[in-house]
Amino acid sequence: xxxxxxxxxxxxxxxxxxxxxxxxxxxxxxxxxxxxxxxxxxxxxxxxxxxxxxxxxxxxxxxxxxxxxxxxxxxxxxxxxxxxxxxxxxxxxxxxxxxxxxxxxxxxxxxxxxxxxxxxxxxxxxxxxxxxxxxxxxxxxxxxxxxxxxxxxxxxxxxxxxxxxxxxxxxxxxxxxxxxxxxxxxxxxxxxxxxxxxxxxxxxxxxxxxxxxxxxxxxxxxxxxxxxxxxxxxxxxxxxxxxxxxxxxxxxxxxxxxxxxxxxxxxxxxxxxxxxxxxxxxxxxxxxxxxxxxxxxxxxxxxxxxxxxxxxxxxxxxxxxxxxxxxxxxxxxxxxxxxxxxxxxxxxxxxxxxxxxxxxxxxxxxxxxx
Amino acid sequence: xxxxxxxxxxxxxxxxxxxxxxxxxxxxxxxxxxxxxxxxxxxxxxxxxxxxxxxxxxxxxxxxxxxxxxxxxxxxxxxxxxxxxxxxxxxxxxxxxxxxxxxxxxxxxxxxxxxxxxxxxxxxxxxxxxxxxxxxxxxxxxxxxxxxxxxxxxxxxxxxxxxxxxxxxxxxxxxxxxxxxxxxxxxxxxxxxxxxxxxxxxxxxxxxxxxxxxxxxxxxxxxxxxxxxxxxxxxxxxxxxxxxxxxxxxxxxxxxxxxxxxxxxxxxxxxxxxxxxxxxxxxxxxxxxxxxxxxxxxxxxxx
Numbered sequence: 299x300x301x302x303x304x305x306x307x308x309x310x311x312x313x314x315x316x317x318x319x320x321x322x323x324x325x326x327x328x329x330x331x332x333x334x335x336x337x338x339x340x341x342x343x344x345x346x347x348x349x350x351x352x353x354x355x356x357x358x359x360x361x362x363x364x365x366x367x368x369x370x371x372x373x374x375x376x377x378x379x380x381x382x383x384x385x386x387x388x389x390x391x392x393x394x395x396x397x398x399x400x401x402x403x404x405x406x407x408x409x410x411x412x413x414x415x416x417x418x419x420x421x422x423x424x425x426x427x428x429x430x431x432x433x434x435x436x437x438x439x440x441x442x443x444x445x446x447x448x449x450x451x452x453x454x455x456x457x458x459x460x461x462x463x464x465x466x467x468x469x470x471x472x473x474x475x476x477x478x479x480x481x482x483x484x485x486x487x488x489x490x491x492x493x494x495x496x497x498x499x500x501x502x503x504x505x506x507x508x509x510x511x512x513x514x515x516x517x518x519x520x521x522x523x524x525x526x527x528x529x530x531x532x533x534x535x536x537x538x539x540x541x542x543x544x545x546x547x548x549x550x551x552x553x554x555x556x557x558x559x560x561x562x563x564x565x566x567x568x569x570x571x572x573x574x575x576x577x578x579x580x581x582x583x584x585x586x587x588x589x590x591x592x593x594x595x596x597x598x599x600x601x602x603x604x605x606x607x608x609x610x611x612x613x614x615x616x617x618x619x620x621x622x623x624x625x626x627x628x629x630x631x632x633x634x635x636x637x638x639x640x641x642x643x644x645x646x647x648x649x650x651x652x653x654x655x656x657x658x659x660x661x662x663x664x665x666x667x668x
Numbered sequence: 669x670x671x672x673x674x675x676x677x678x679x680x681x682x683x684x685x686x687x688x689x690x691x692x693x694x695x696x697x698x699x700x701x702x703x704x705x706x707x708x709x710x711x712x713x714x715x716x717x718x719x720x721x722x723x724x725x726x727x728x729x730x731x732x733x734x735x736x737x738x739x740x741x742x743x744x745x746x747x748x749x750x751x752x753x754x755x756x757x758x759x760x761x762x763x764x765x766x767x768x769x770x771x772x773x774x775x776x777x778x779x780x781x782x783x784x785x786x787x788x789x790x791x792x793x794x795x796x797x798x799x800x801x802x803x804x805x806x807x808x809x810x811x812x813x814x815x816x817x818x819x820x821x822x823x824x825x826x827x828x829x830x831x832x833x834x835x836x837x838x839x840x841x842x843x844x845x846x847x848x849x850x851x852x853x854x855x856x857x858x859x860x861x862x863x864x865x866x867x868x869x870x871x872x873x874x875x876x877x878x879x880x881x882x883x884x885x886x887x888x889x890x891x892x893x894x895x896x897x898x899x900x901x902x903x904x905x906x907x908x909x910x911x912x913x914x915x916x917x918x919x920x921x922x923x924x925x926x927x928x929x930x931x932x933x934x935x936x937x938x939x940x941x942x943x944x945x946x947x948x949x950x951x952x953x954x955x956x957x958x959x960x961x962x963x964x965x966x967x968x969x970x971x
Contacts, residue, residue, distance in 0.1 A: 335894050337792035469941070496941040500900050502890040505678040506935035506943075513671040513812075513936075526794050530892050537804070537817055557796030560891035564799075 323366035324359070324619065326351070326610060327386040328603075329397030329407065330422075334373035335500070335526050338554045339399050343421060344369065345594060346603025347396045349585065354607070360615045368392060372403045379403030380410060387414035393621050394419065394610035396603060401425030402471035408436045417621045417628075419610045421602035424548065425475040429645040435625045437642055439605045439635075441651035443472070446547050446571045447479030449653040453569070454518055455487045458543060464493040464516035466507070466531070468523035476547045477522030492516055499523070502530050508538050516542050524549040529558030529565075536564050545569040551598040553662070562662035574652040575666060576601035582636035605635040670812030675936035676929065681820045683928020684827035688882040689905035690912070690920035691834065692875025698851045698915035699871045700764070702771050706755055706778035708902015710876050713782060714748040714883025715893040716790055719797050733801055737822075737888075745880045752876025756869055779898075787895040794894045797887060819889045830881050831921050834874065838917060847871060851915075907951050913964020922962060926950075 328347040332340040351365040359365060368390045372379035379398055386392040387410060394417040398404045404423035411418040412433045419437045420428070426442050454460050463484060467477035474496065481491055492514045497507055508531070511519060519535065519542045521528055528550045535544065544567075551572050559565050577586050582601055589596040596604075612633045613624030632641045641649040655667045689711055696704040721743035725736050759778040763771045804817040838844040849857040850867045858864045886901075887893055904927060912923025927947055935943040960966045 333787060333792040335792070335794055335896055338794065495939055498900070498940075498944060500896060502886070502892055502897065503678075503682050505682070506675055506932040507940045509671060509674045509678060509932075510936050510940070512674075526892065526894070529794075529796070530890050533799075533891065537802075539804075539806075539813075539815060554794050554796070558794050558892040560796060560799040 323364045324614065325366050325368055325390050325392045326607070327368045327370045327390065327392040327395040327397065329370040329372055329379070329382060329386065329395055329403075330399035331374040331403075332369055332371040334375075336374045336399065336524060338525075338552045339422065339599060340371070342552075342597065342599045343397060343399060343603045345589075346421065346596070346600040346605075347607045349589065350604040350607035350611075353585070354611055360611055361619065363619075365611070370395075370397065372398050372400070372407070374400040374403060376402050376406050379407045383407035383410040387411065387416055392416055393614055393619060394624075396421060396606045396610060398423060399599070400470070400472060401428060401475065404428050405431070405471065408433055411435055415622045417610050417613055417625050419606040421606040422548075422599045423472070425471050426479070427471075427475070429647050432645070435621070435646075437606075437609060437625075437628060437646040439602055439609060439637070439640060439648065440548070440599075441573060441653050442647060443476040443547070444479045444483075445651045446653050447476060447481075448483050449571050449655065450480045450520065450545055450547070450569075451483035451487060453571075453655050454484065454520070454545065455489055458518060460518040460543070461489065462492045462514065462516045463489060463518045463520060464511050464514060464542070465491045465495075466493075466511075466519060466521045466523075467496050468499045468527055469496040470499060470523065472549065473521075473523035475522070476549070477520065480520055480522065497523075497527060497531070499527060501527075504531050504534050505538070507531075508534050508540065511535070511542065512538060512540055516540075518543045518545060521546045522549075525552050525555035525558055529555055529560070532568060533559045533564045543567065543569065545571075548572045551656075551664070553597065555658075556662035562660055565658040565662060566660040568658040569667070570656045570658065570664060571653050572656055573602075574654050576637055579636065579638045581634065581638055585636045601636055605637045605640065608635045609633050609640065670809040670814050671936065672933075673809060673814045675932045677814060677816050677820070678936070679929035679932030680925065681816075681823050681928070682932060683908075683925035684824055685882050685886055685924070686901075686905050686908045686927050687921040687924025688827050688830060688878050689901060690909040690924050691831070691878040691917065693906050693909040694912070694914050694917060694920040695847075695871050695875050697909070698917075699847065699868055700760070700854075702760075702768060703775065703906070704760075704872075704875065705772070705775040705902075706759065706782060707875060707879060708898035708905070709779045709782035709786075710748060710751055710755070710898070711879040711883050711901060711905075712893070712895060712898030713751055713786060714744050714876075714880040715887045715897060716786060716795070716895075717744045717747045717880075718884045718887040719795060719893075722797055736800060740888075741826075741881070741884050744884045745877050748880035748883065749873045749877045752872040752874075753869055755876075756872035760872075761865070761868075783895050783898070790895065792895065794892055796892050799891060800888060817889075819885075823885045823889060826881060826885060830878060834878070835917060843867075843870065904947075907948065910961055911951055911954055913961030916961070916963045916965070919961055919963035926962075 330340040330343040370382040399422045401423040424443045467474040532544050613628045617623040632639045656664045657667045658664045692707045721740040725739050759774045804815045806815040846862050850864045908923035908927045909920045912919030934946045
């Protein structure tokens with residue numbers, strides 16, 4: 299080994315050492331319901347973000363620094379979301395956050411990230427309010443509930459020709475927001491819902507509500523909410539002998555929907571709006587194969603989370619790890635992700651959304667409806 | 669018409685489940701004058717044990733529903749009863765001579781311990797068990813129909829049986845007499861040779877057993893549960909116990925039925941948005957008019 303090489307190595311070691319002292323890693327928070335009834339979604343978020351961080355680190359990191367992920371558990375509760383957001387920005391020193399999952403968590407947390415000047419990229423929160431607040435640092439790599447509601451409403455009117463639609467929601471920011479968005483498009487098409495009611499999250503007995511759905515003779519039941527309530531709801535609907543078509547949004551895109559409903563036969567024929575299959579993008583082929591080789595099926599929001607991480611990292615690495623400049627930069631640049639090229643508008647929404655209708659089958663799997 | 673009748677059926681089955689769980693609150697209150705805030709979580713534990721028992725039975729290739737039901741009931745009741753006994757030993761007995769506030773806090777602590785212990789050991793995800801009993805009785809009423817699933821019939825039958833057996837035990841047996849004596853005056857009962865510690869343990873076990881009955885039935889019926897299911901149903905059952913007059917056994921059953929029926933009728937005929945608002949307003953109203961609940965005796969200050 300020549301002298302020059304030794305000196306170079308020593309210098310680079312010293313530099314690396316200094317960097318360790320100053321700031322060892324780029325800290326990125328992964329916020330979502332890692333525990334609680336919606337932990338299945340938290341796991342999707344974590345798996346996607348973890349894989350993305352590993353891949354980015356293996357490719358040299360963010361401007362040479364390694365990504366360090368911090369798991370932040372909000373249990374899908376607004377209060378807890380605010381406190382973990384504070385922890386992420388104050389004691390963990392996160393530069394960006396991938397999350398949260400529930401809109402009711404994302405909205406209050408987004409204000410904390412704004413004050414701290416941290417980029418927030420949510421893979422899954424679809425409530426329009428989140429980006430309509432006009433915060434400069436908030437982005438989402440999924441669609442909006444008004445877009446999702448449009449797709450559902452036009453399907454109900456054009457394809458199903460339904461006249462008697464019952465609209466049910468779970469009183470939560472996401473669930474009620476989605477149901478309202480669907481309802482307003484439906485009304486714009488000239489169809490008035492025959493019933494509009496909320497149920498209580500965490501309960502399992504919806505028999506009284508279903509008897510009422512039966513009494514208004516609904517032929518479509520639209521539910522804004524998550525799989526933990528949708529499962530018992532659809533099961534009890536079928537048990538009471540109703541053949542109404544059940545439609546919901548991206549809140550049921552999890553295998554748990556089937557187990558919570560009791561058996562695949564109850565979810566047979568359930569319709570669901572969700573972004574075009576994330577596994578269909580050619581750019582994601584390699585990642586999907588690696589996920590599957592590792593024994594994990596990247597279902598639901600896994601690839602969205604991977605994408606959110608890529609977006610956050612692109613913003614940081616192109617702007618010298620400055621989150622505020624990064625957020626500004628994102629609005630005028632397109633980013634290559636595992637789910638194709640992504641462009642953001644001034645609010646932080648995607649310029650193109652890609653909601654399509656899926657149908658669950660008797661085997662407990664979902665497919666795009668042609 | 670058919671809709672009102674259907675709502676009565678819905679309310680009746682829901683109410684009988686509330687009643688079963690309310691027994692645990694009312695008996696513990698009756699005997700040591702405190703609220704067992706961990707009781708809802710005992711119910712939750714029983715849901716998990718039901719799933720484990722089902723898995724064990726299916727593992728041995730048992731497929732006939734009656735055997736599965738009896739086996740699951742037996743296993744769940746035994747294990748949940750043991751939980752009730754251990755919980756009393758750990759969280760209540762050491763604090764029995766302390767102030768009521770200390771016991772109340774240890775009860776809440778116990779509830780949190782159970783929730784987190786189940787969450788850590790079983791995962792936070794929603795769990796589901798497959799449907800085992802399907803089919804329903806259907807009656808034509810007018811142009812519509814009223815139906816009750818076989819599973820709901822089973823819930824009603826086992827709840828009524830459980831409550832009947834318990835009433836018999838409390839009214840007619842030696843154990844029941846010991847319970848009632850301890851409830852009336854613990855010190856005097858122990859002077860007269862009743863092992864009051866044992867009686868109190870038994871009461872906790874009985875409460876847990878009743879919650880376990882409810883846990884098995886509801887889990888088999890709805891199929892879905894997670895570590896948090898004890899919270900809402902626990903509060904509802906507690907409300908039922910207070911509504912009927914806490915400390916009174918028939919009161920717990922009556923309170924459960926009233927709560928179940930009022931929820932179903934309000935949700936079905938008016939709006940499920942404000943169902944819980946209505947139920948709890950009803951509770952407040954009854955407490956204003958009759959502070960000791962419907963069947964409760966006004967507490968007499970002993971001098």
